[in-house]
Amino acid sequence: MKEKLLDAKDVSVAFKIAGEYQTALHKVNLSINRGEVLALVGESGSGKSTFAMSVMGLHNPEQTQVTGSIKLNDNELIGLTERQFDKYRGVSVGMIFQDPLSSLNPLMKIGDQIAEAITVHDKQSKEVKNRVQQLLLDVGIVDAKRVSQQYPHELSGGMRQRVMIAIALANEPDLIIADEPTTALDATIQAQILDLIKEIQLKKNAGILLITHDLGVVAEMADSVNVMYAGQIVEQASVEELFNNPKHPYTRSLLRADPSDVNPGEDLYAIPGTVPALNDMDHSKDLFLQRVPWLNDEVVNAPVSEELQKVNAQHYVRGNVWKTFEFEEPVNNEEQV
Amino acid sequence: MSELVRIENLKVYYPVRSGFFNRITDNIKAVDDVSFTIEAGQTYGLVGESGSGKTTIGKSLVGLENPTSGKILFEGQEVTQIKQKKAINYNKDVQMVFQDSQSSLNPRKTIGEIIAEPLKSFGVPNKIGAGYGGERSFEQSKVDERVLELLDIVGLPARTISQYPFQFSGGQRQRIGVARALATNPRLIVADEPVSALDLSVQAQVLNFMKKIQRDYAISFLFISHDLGVVKYMTNNIAIMHNGRFVELGTTEDIFNDASHIYTKRLLSAIPSLDVSQREAKRVYRKKVEAEFTQHQDTYYQQDGKRLRAYDLQQVTKTHFVALENGGV
Ligand SMILES: Nc1ncnc2c1ncn2[C@@H]1O[C@H](COP(=O)(O)OP(=O)(O)O)[C@@H](O)[C@H]1O
Ligand SMILES: Nc1ncnc2c1ncn2[C@@H]1O[C@H](COP(=O)(O)OP(=O)(O)O)[C@@H](O)[C@H]1O
């Protein structure tokens, strides 16, 4: 029986820019079950972090409108005050970011930072000390005693990320949000950190929202995938469906741009153009179609239903173009920036 | 095939100072006795984790760093030290593209000025192509003309000339970096992580376009990257580097189909695969390689203080070299 952990409905986010609210996220619907890894993938600027920050209540309320509903274990998060959010952040929701150095306190020993994250009153108690050592061991740091006495700058990038994960795990969260957790790391360290996150997920049965721009990371980690473009979800599928049977033109374009699957004799598919600016996003259309040069204006500008279209029970896609979409051959890659 | 650049026993050490008199107490062996040859018109990948010494090799090669010892030869002529390079206008033949074009492009200069710089120092060759020299002109009108031509080759509009680096996206700035590198008709371009900071779609544009230049102008490339997937797509030959040493050297097939050094296997096993059905098997394999890496280090490395130092390369086939003690026998 699947237990729904996070349920986001019609989540929209607008930022106040030069006095006007501009939409960065438009009506996002997704849910994460306990024990599930849900990957949110898309190129930079597509709105992935904006979604994560909404779940964590990290947007500045004076500059940001967040609407819709985000329920964690059936409790509504949108509209909570800062103090109410504190009950969730770091408690039932753990967070891992791309750059651990900027989220760790440079002046505080690792052990103390982890202790600080543990929500009990007496941080000096034997119980907390033991828990800190255990957390470090859990994230694969074997000389936990020594590391807990060190400062962040004394650790390698991979070790710092392990410490961040230990902090995220401090209170046995139900949900872990990992925003580009391995983007700054070498491939071997990335593999170790991903394996660690996977292990933890299996052991603790936590739900994971994994944000990445890297399709390889998605294929290695995800149970289900949401592909995001210009603030909207364009494809939602089980990981097998997404890689074996991709439907949306954006997903298919990304897969053809990835060199790991392309023969060195062939050109990569270079998606022409760029993600539109926030003030240039008409979310009633399928905004990616502007970047498909061989489609005619009628198709590109056609209004698109807000509901994703069903391909099968594990697979939903935005719009209808996927039904007939084909790449124009041969692809001309020369005139594109 | 003809030899373009040869590196012999290259060492680049950085001093570590400490103590009251700030004396040199130790050295970081960033590059520790590396030899290899770059042939005209060939492409090479240099791969290793961060800190392995890749950028230091690139910098020594283009003349941004003086080697501690060893030799660099360009068509047989010694160009080890920066002043030897300067004496023969070496940089008209060997150019570099950097990872972070944001900081390598002068923010106060227009794109036109940036691309014109090497043309003003080395003159404008009368035709674009690897090593094509002919009469080089120093006339301003020729410089202007060539800048436009180069912008066109990298797919940027003419108005780019009067714009500044901050007005461009990461992918566009990378193209500008390539246009500048291309200006003097180099025979070799060293590209240091040129796409590491880019999104997939933009990365694809830059890679396609670097491939095209390679093909059209027969330029040799040394493509430095920590990403084996990208290198596999871009180059015919690969060197794997660890702690300042080459651990394996071969054709792309040698490395991908017949990796022999544990460090190479470790890098290969860490590449995420898009084949979802393989992921459990890959995880198991990765653990196995990782265990072998930690348990059998003396098969693959000498101890050098606390550091793992790979053995010298031994030839195993005509194209394939591996750093194993006595060639692994
Ligand atoms: N605090 C903010 N104020 C204004 N615009 C923002 C803010 N945060 C993000 N944006 C904009 O929202 C869009 C989505 O950004 P983001 O969620 O960070 O994308 P991703 O994480 O997918 O790279 C971008 O255009 C970004 O510039
Ligand atoms: N200017 C320098 N001074 C001191 N140490 C340096 C300097 N440049 C690089 N190093 C050191 O040399 C080693 C190799 O660095 P680098 O060539 O940049 O590696 P890579 O490009 O493979 O990441 C690293 O240990 C690095 O810290």
Ligand SMILES: [Mg+2]
């Ligand atoms: Mg982000």
Ligand SMILES: [Mg+2]
């Ligand atoms: Mg480097």
